[in-house]
Amino acid sequence: MFFSGPLVTQPSVSNQVKKLSQALNIELYEVIGKKIYLTHAGEEVVRTGKEIFESINRLDESINNIKCVKSGLLKISVVTTAKYFLPHMLGPFCKLYPEIDVEFKVGNRAQIIERLKANLDDFYIFSDPPEDLDIIRHQFLPNPLAVIASTDNPLSKRKKLRWEDLAGEKFLMREHGSGTNNAIINHLKEHQLKIDKKMVIESNEAIKISVAENMGIAIISAYVLSSSKEDGLKQLRIPTFPIMSYWQIIHLREKRLSLIAQHFLEFVLNKRQDILPMKKIEAHIKKSLQKSS
Template sequence: MIPATLHQLKVFETTARHGSFTKAAEELSITQPTVSGQVKQLTQTIGMPLFEHIGRKLYLTEAGEELLATCQEIFERLDNFEMKLSALQGAKRGQLRLGVITTTKYFVPRILGEFCQDYPDIDVSLQVINHQQLHDRMADNQDDLYILSNLPDDLEVHAEAFLDNPLVVVARADHPLAQRKKIALSALQGADFITREVGSGTRRAAEKLLADHGVSVQVRLELGSNEAIKQAIAGGLGISVLSRHTLITEPPNGELTVLDVEHFPIRRHWYVAHLAGKQLSVIAQAFLAFMLKSSQKTLENSARRSLALQP
């Protein structure tokens, strides 16, 4: 049995995750020499190198890869034990780690806020990122649950659809097409278009629909957030395809409207997912059940607000 301390394993896992002694030191609030020293001691204990330097980059050796997988399993089981212990003691403490794509920020904080009223003593880590970044975090098993609209093809996950996520064409209220009904998709040919960054699920869905029908638009701007896109639309820079949920905060008869374009809305769903075989903590299980229960209310509120933007 390897006589390594939990602290050494935590330092190693954090270093491996960041690929940097400096970033590991920042996360753990210790000095960089302390990180290097702990990793050196662990390497001597193992008897094999765990990292190798190539240029300025830090890479895991084969032994390091095996140890990282072992560490992740150990820490996950310890987290789960802490949650179960809290449950047995009648407490509602622990940590909830969520990874969500950017568009979910329009409803996840509301659900999370209501959940935290019942569990006021939990610590929440919420990562709001695009689909590609979320996929990478999921592959590394960095969070308890993930909320996304595109399920990965290369990972085995358990997922449940819990909310509709329709994609619509959004334009400024005075756009020439704003007052028309049943607009042909071909009417968007050559239109100035504002799109999300590469890696966005919304962008991929919109590009596929347009390509399938031979419609080409003029991409004028590529922006990294839905709020920036809405401001660009309001500024007259073009139209875009957005989740209807992004319009929740827009006032009726405001600057934006939803165009009645054929083949829209693109029907999609929000999913809550976790890696298959992952043992969810007590808190993660509680949040999953709470979110599935509250999603219908969220859907009704979202639909009521966004329908006011229809022409």
């Protein structure tokens, strides 16, 4: 079942909004300067409109399921590091349900939290979900954060290091508020460690390249790393590292998951051993832990 209509121009939209405002006998928006702002009544109309469209989408999927057609739209938003493994999950799932459409958004933690608050997607993947929202969490994958340096850095030639040996190094960090940054800050506080010099870079790829160019060292997710020999990177042996965190797939508690969304959640939680290179991931974690001991 599909609902469609002709394209509507901006003047037509303005006309319709004015007619709706007149029909309801209340102002839906106000103009201040050159900007348009919704009134409280206008916000209620928008909220109700979203609910109507969600109901239509659920009806659309219900009809398709009655017809035994496993189709629909799956919407997922993830923080940037999760993009390195999510395609490994989406690929096999889409083969099982070839008729579904997928919207896959990537952003920093603040951007994905805003999407979560606005209820724009079915699922969100974080390593550090927000604590102030009513959400359901499903922990499904380890996310070790390791200290790395360029193979040209003298530190990479040493078999064992203390945190104090890094005192003169510049740390290349993700932006304030990112999941990785939060995990690092909490870990440093817990172990009474500190960083003297740092540079903020809002991209895992840029951090990885910058470390390889010996601009500094970094604490970064193992999922960003591939072969250290190819990338010119080496994991440093530091006590208390790697930091162990976990990836979580979440949704709002009141979210009414579509049938396709329910299937995807079950798929991720029950099939991750088959669809992800878990042996390789677990071997990497084990090796990392051995290095830090």
